[in-house]
Amino acid sequence: MDICKPLTDGPLHHALTPMRLLRGLMCLLVLFVTAFMMLVYCGFLSAVVLRFVSIHHSRKMTSIIFGAWLALWPFLFEKINRTKVVFYGEMVPEKERVLLIANHRTEVDWMYLWDLALRKGSLGYMKYVLKSSLMKLPVFGWAFHVLEFIPVQRRWEIDGSVMNRMLSTLKDPREPLWLAIFPEGTDFTEQKCIRSQKYAAENGLPILKNVLLPKTKGFLACMRDMRESLDAVYDVAIGYKPRCPFFLDNVFGVNPFEVHIHVRRIPLSDIPTSEDRVAAWLMDAFCHKDALLSAFHSAGHFPLRGTEEDLSLVKCLVNFLAVAAVTGICTYLTFFFSIWFRIYVCLACIYLASATIFNIRPCPILCFTKPPF
Template sequence: MYLWDLAMRKGCLGYIKYILKSSLMKLPVLGWGFHVLEFISVDRKWETDETILHQMLSTFKNPRDPLWLALFPEGTDFTEEKCEKSKKFAAEVGLPVLTNVLLPKTRGFCLCLETLRGSFDAVYDLTIAYKRQCPFFLDNVFGVDPSEVHIHIQRIPINNIPTSNAEAAAWLTNRFKLKDELLSDFKSQGQFPDQKPEEQLSTLQSLLNFTVIIALTTTFTYLTFSYKLCMVYVSLACLYLAYITHCKIFPMPLEILPFVKGKKDD
């Protein structure tokens, strides 16, 4: 949730795309929005996820189209129960035992690297810490925010990441070991090393954005319930979005349509 805030501060809000579990994509309205924004849904079953991931990632390969691909290699949210299972598994297979993060799942990360390596120049390793406790998804939905959110960012040039899947998987596991140490330091010191506060968002700009959103929402709501044609259009749009979300039908970017390719070749 806070990656959107970071992207907004950097002027890249329209470039961010998430890889989300499929249950979130099925949420009414929110799931439709995720679908239109070309977020990638996964079932956490590699047999089905591999094809979907490769298909969607292949549409993001245009280097002229900026991309922030948000990937959470843990595959789920952090809880004490899940952490204990992660520790037990790590001890059994000889991987680092982590106490502040879950052991990452590496196959999805390796596929992202393999598919997009020629389309971006760096991976940004983000570690997020909260002053008291990590908020739940519903806390964010209902506006219950933590008092402080700290984000540690490290830029890693793509050339510094191994090309083979086995070495890339080991590299990712080591990054999570460093994350674990970083969060341990945060717990003891209350901040990340060399931490600097982010500039406050412009109050005037925030107020203007809020006013525009309220005005558009009010106008859209009025038109929908005042004119039958608008109501029919909205109803059909909702049915269409519900259908394509349920069937996982994603829009095909213009860059890969055959007739567009033919024009480019000419």
């Protein structure tokens, strides 16, 4: 069985040298500190205070602020670690409202979707359906909450109501939206693949080698609640060379050397509306994805190489300096200006931690600010 196996005869990863270790630790520190300061100062004002006035304007401001912070991750991957990101298939227009369905090869797949979203100006509007345990991460979990990621526990009796409630708030046609879901429900491993193949054989389903059988309920909920407000669905296949990375592989720049992303645009008219037919359509989509990944493992690339441009080093540096400047000002105010800023930071932390745990989101207090949809 083919499972994230190396695609070259060369080394499986870069050596973890002291310089890579130090650089990775510095990057983690920068990402953590910038996230914390932008959350307690900018994020609290845009996602909490402004939301009492207007959800639309709150999301717009939050997307600008955290789009700048999220752009630090592609900067780390592509410019600092020199990971080559190659795009295939169809061009994605800017400012669309789309649903992305991607394979889940490893724990960092969702981070590489940021590389595509950044190129399309929708990075701050990207939202994920992700496991609820990630919301417990210190500081980063607060960011996921502010960005309105949808947490699930993989128990539909609980997840169904959570998804329906949050999806119902994402229908404003004025707002770009990139909603990403991983229908496999978990990352791909050899043991999980064996169990998936055994279940498929027992139930007369296709035997897949490179992906797990997709779970349909989350995708069905997205299509039922969001179909009328979406422009398209994008089927995304992700492959790695020479092997699938873990989170710390990315941080320290030891792996991967290349990330290959294939994008297939699917008009909404091609997706059935009945529950049974949607489930069959999703299974066919994953059979197609499985075949794409088999071809990738054989040839080392996907078909139909795209024309997405490389990230601009100048723009990445300008964005980094802007985020660093804001972080520096916030740090100065917190530690050297007035005790009232330290009190504010403590109160903001208490609120953000509580809001993340209990999934609390303010509602506008004035009726005329309700979105007209």
